[in-house]
Amino acid sequence: xxxxxxxxxxxxxxxxxxxxxxxxxxxxxxxxxxxxxxxxxxxxxxxxxxxxxxxxxxxxxxxxxxxxxxxxxxxxxxxxxxxxxxxxxxxxxxxxxxxxxxxxxxxxxxxxxxxxxxxxxxxxxxxxxxxxxxxxxxxxxxxxxxxxxxxxxxxxxxxxxxxxxxxxxxxxxxxxxxxxxxxxxxxxxxxxxxxxxxxxxxxxxxxxxxxxxxxxxxxxxxxxxxxxxxxxxxxxxxxxxxxxxxxxxxxxxxxxxxxxxxxxxxxxxxxxxxxxxxxxxxxxxxxxxxxxxxxxxxxxxxxxxxxxxxxxxxxxxxxxxxxxxxxxxxxxx
Amino acid sequence: xxxxxxxxxxxxxxxxxxxxxxxxxxxxxxxxxxxxxxxxxxxxxxxxxxxxxxxxxxxxxxxxxxxxxxxxxxxxxxxxxxxxxxxxxxxxxxxxxxxxxxxxxxxxxxxxxxxxxxxxxxxxxxxxxxxxxxxxxxxxxxxxxxxxxxxxxxxxxxxxxxxxxxxxxxxxxxxxxxxxxxxxxxxxxxxxxxxxxxxxxxxxxxxxxxxxxxxxxxxxxxxxxxxxxxxxxxxxxxxxxxxxxxxxxxxxxxxxxxxxxxxxxxxxxxxxxxxxxxxxxxxxxxxxxxxxxxxxxxxxxxxxxxxxxxxxxxxxxxxxxxxxxxxxxxxxx
Numbered sequence: 054x055x056x057x058x059x060x061x062x063x064x065x066x067x068x069x070x071x072x073x074x075x076x077x078x079x080x081x082x083x084x085x086x087x088x089x090x091x092x093x094x095x096x097x098x099x100x101x102x103x104x105x106x107x108x109x110x111x112x113x114x115x116x117x118x119x120x121x122x123x124x125x126x127x128x129x130x131x132x133x134x135x136x137x138x139x140x141x142x143x144x145x146x147x148x149x150x151x152x153x154x155x156x157x158x159x160x161x162x163x164x165x166x167x168x169x170x171x172x173x174x175x176x177x178x179x180x181x182x183x184x185x186x187x188x189x190x191x192x193x194x195x196x197x198x199x200x201x202x203x204x205x206x207x208x209x210x211x212x213x214x215x216x217x218x219x220x221x222x223x224x225x226x227x228x229x230x231x232x233x234x235x236x237x238x239x240x241x242x243x244x245x246x247x248x249x250x251x252x253x254x255x256x257x258x259x260x261x262x263x264x265x266x267x268x269x270x271x272x273x274x275x276x277x278x279x280x281x282x283x284x285x286x287x288x289x290x291x292x293x294x295x296x297x298x299x300x301x302x303x304x305x306x307x308x309x310x311x312x313x314x315x316x317x318x319x320x321x322x323x324x325x326x327x328x329x330x331x332x333x334x335x336x337x338x339x340x341x342x343x344x345x346x347x348x349x350x351x352x353x354x355x356x357x358x359x360x361x362x363x364x365x366x367x368x369x370x371x372x373x374x375x376x377x378x379x380x381x382x383x384x385x386x
Numbered sequence: 387x388x389x390x391x392x393x394x395x396x397x398x399x400x401x402x403x404x405x406x407x408x409x410x411x412x413x414x415x416x417x418x419x420x421x422x423x424x425x426x427x428x429x430x431x432x433x434x435x436x437x438x439x440x441x442x443x444x445x446x447x448x449x450x451x452x453x454x455x456x457x458x459x460x461x462x463x464x465x466x467x468x469x470x471x472x473x474x475x476x477x478x479x480x481x482x483x484x485x486x487x488x489x490x491x492x493x494x495x496x497x498x499x500x501x502x503x504x505x506x507x508x509x510x511x512x513x514x515x516x517x518x519x520x521x522x523x524x525x526x527x528x529x530x531x532x533x534x535x536x537x538x539x540x541x542x543x544x545x546x547x548x549x550x551x552x553x554x555x556x557x558x559x560x561x562x563x564x565x566x567x568x569x570x571x572x573x574x575x576x577x578x579x580x581x582x583x584x585x586x587x588x589x590x591x592x593x594x595x596x597x598x599x600x601x602x603x604x605x606x607x608x609x610x611x612x613x614x615x616x617x618x619x620x621x622x623x624x625x626x627x628x629x630x631x632x633x634x635x636x637x638x639x640x641x642x643x644x645x646x647x648x649x650x651x652x653x654x655x656x657x658x659x660x661x662x663x664x665x666x667x668x669x670x671x672x673x674x675x676x677x678x679x680x681x682x683x684x685x686x687x688x689x690x691x692x693x694x695x696x697x698x699x700x701x702x703x704x705x706x707x708x709x710x711x712x713x714x715x716x717x718x719x
Contacts, residue, residue, distance in 0.1 A: 197685055353584050
């Protein structure tokens with residue numbers, strides 16, 4: 054890869070490197086060198102070009118490009134097949150297409166910007182370029198279909214662990230699939246499943262997380278309900294470190310879950326869950342009732358005990374919940 | 387629909403109907419009448435055209451076209467949105483595309499011929515035109531993901547009931563998804579699932595069934611392992627009657643299952659299952675063992691008791707089974 058070699062030479066150089074030296078060392082014409090410089094700039098590298106002195110790397114790319122991410126991966130499989138885009142309608146759509154074409158487990162599709170990002174129930178997810186991480190992960194677990202919702206819980210736990218390891222933020226999980234800090238939304242997860250007969254064909258886990266946004270980066274009144282790790286933690290986040298840390302936690306937890314089952318994951322989820330053990334108001338169609346949120350079932354359903362003492366299983370998408378009292382977190386909004 | 391009116395007039399007429407009469411009654415030009423006659427012929431109707439006498443319907447279409455199928459439907463939802471094709475690569479592929487675009491529950495995609503028909507594990511399914519039924523049904527049940535494999539069992543039972551009602555054939559179900567008569571394959575089922583978080587988005591149930599094939603209609607050595615309802619029953623099958631009967635049984639069983647659960651369906655499945663209660667040889671990778679096939683689990687897994695008395699759950703796609711003794715049915719081939 055001549056582009057990688059040019060980048061390596063620029064990174065190693067102390068100051069300017071002449072185009073002539075570059076072209077001689079790498080055995081390519083000076084106009085070929087120039088074409089690679091232009092391509093590197095498009096990948097987000099700031100490179101000075103001086104007619105007499107040559108080229109100088111001013112700043113490495115701020116984008117999550119393969120050349121920067123891949124050397125820092127500590128995983129066996131997750132992220133090893135890495136598809137980077139500066140802009141996509143939605144990383145889940147692209148990942149599903151790749152999965153249909155046979156992309157291996159662990160494939161990551163990451164985009165600096167989503168133009169048609171989507172959350173649960175088709176709601177929009179605001180995805181400005183360069184500040185957050187918008188990615189989709191392809192998994193192909195050999196598990197019964199009834200266990201597939203556990204993957205979303207796994208993603209929540211891995212996201213929390215990465216936030217705890219890389220930032221000062223202490224997040225909470227809001228059932229079913231949001232991560233909150235100080236009552237505001239920091240991440241969303243959207244898992245999609247394709248199966249044939251009783252076997253999983255592929256899962257696509259879509260993750261959107263706000264990292265380096267400042268309040269002014271959120272449009273309209275979004276800042277009232279959303280936050281970022283930089284706002285909540287008071288310091289910027291190294292996005293590459295966050296991404297590689299997330300993939301490491303995800304892979305370790307995924308392997309443990311496949312081999313040992315749900316119990317440890319369930320404990321880790323409950324330890325970070327908002328509102329478990331409190332009284333909640335459940336809104337289901339025209340019915341409203343009060344109950345005690347007790348935990349989650351093995352398929353991710355919320356377990357709520359009603360006033361007659363019966364344990365009810367609540368499936369997201371069917372119900373909405375509010376904390377009794379009306380402040381703090383809410384469920385399933 | 388002028389074409390429907392022309393067809394109705396031809397069906398009612400006792401002998402020839404003049405083009406002039408048709409054009410006057412329906413208020414269209416004689417050349418417009420002619421265009422509709424050409425279209426009806428393409429739909430499989432045999433229509434005589436005589437320069438002096440006019441048009442005469444010799445034989446109704448042998449194709450499963452909407453004009454013939456829809457008046458005979460006895461269902462509320464299944465088949466009410468009916469997409470007919472003379473040829474498709476695969477009815478499941480078209481049905482998945484329609485489901486993604488929002489086609490309602492009960493939508494049927496039926497094709498007279500599949501050019502890329504596919505069975506479980508990507509195996510081919512031989513689909514000649516006009517003799518069998520190759521269809522896909524879109525369902526959108528609000529059920530936990532772990533219950534979705536039950537839909538394949540439901541399809542097997544509905545297919546058996548339709549065969550029992552319309553033909554002299556007495557079929558058996560071969561786990562996981564084949565229907566046999568006299569040890570030869572008559573139907574195949576391929577169910578595909580799309581889900582978002584813990585909710586089913588859509589199921590596509592693909593059904594291929596051999597009805598009016600004769601042994602010479604099967605290529606090569608396929609006749610050794612496949613049969614048709616006409617071969618096994620000794621008489622031709624009214625395909626429209628079979629299709630509408632199948633949809634009626636499917637709808638009734640589906641509604642019962644959604645409202646009352648799995649138990650009745652499980653009984654009906656077991657009553658028609660081949661090999662339950664017998665000794666089978668299980669082949670899983672390089673391992674082979676003998677066990678007693680005892681039944682099916684709620685997710686469609688086969689329950690086999692091994693020689694230590696432990697009940698094992700076998701998932702299709704992971705294992706292959708042969709009857710101990712080596713004749714008759716086999717499982718999971």
